[in-house]
Amino acid sequence: MEGPARPCAHCRRGTALRKYCRRCSPKASALYKRELRQEAKASGEKYWLEWWEKAHGDQAVEKRREYQRKYMRAYRRRKREKRAA
Numbered sequence: 001m002e003g004p005a006r007p008c009a010h011c012r013r014g015t016a017l018r019k020y021c022r023r024c025s026p027k028a029s030a031l032y033k034r035e036l037r038q039e040a041k042a043s044g045e046k047y048w049l050e051w052w053e054k055a056h057g058d059q060a061v062e063k064r065r066e067y068q069r070k071y072m073r074a075y076r077r078r079k080r081e082k083r084a085a
């Protein structure tokens with residue numbers, strides 16, 4: 001069933017056990033979800049809309065934008081603090 005050793009689908013350095021190498025395997029489900037999100041984003045699909053509409057109704061798009069702004073601000077702050085430390 002298995003052919004010759006394939007590189008890890010994520011880091012491309014390790015040898016894949018199935019799809020990912022030993023180091024990336026624990027992250028497999030997160031990586032898979034990220035892959036789905038990236039595909040959805042590339043095709044312009046609002047995969048997140050249904051979930052956000054459940055929580056916020058008509059304001060879903062606006063609320064998500066706000067969330068992402070906050071998230072990125074916090075992310076940049078963490079990065080800055082890390083650099084300064």
Ligand SMILES: [Zn+2]
Pocket residue numbers: 008009010011012013014020021022023024025
């Ligand atoms: Zn890997």
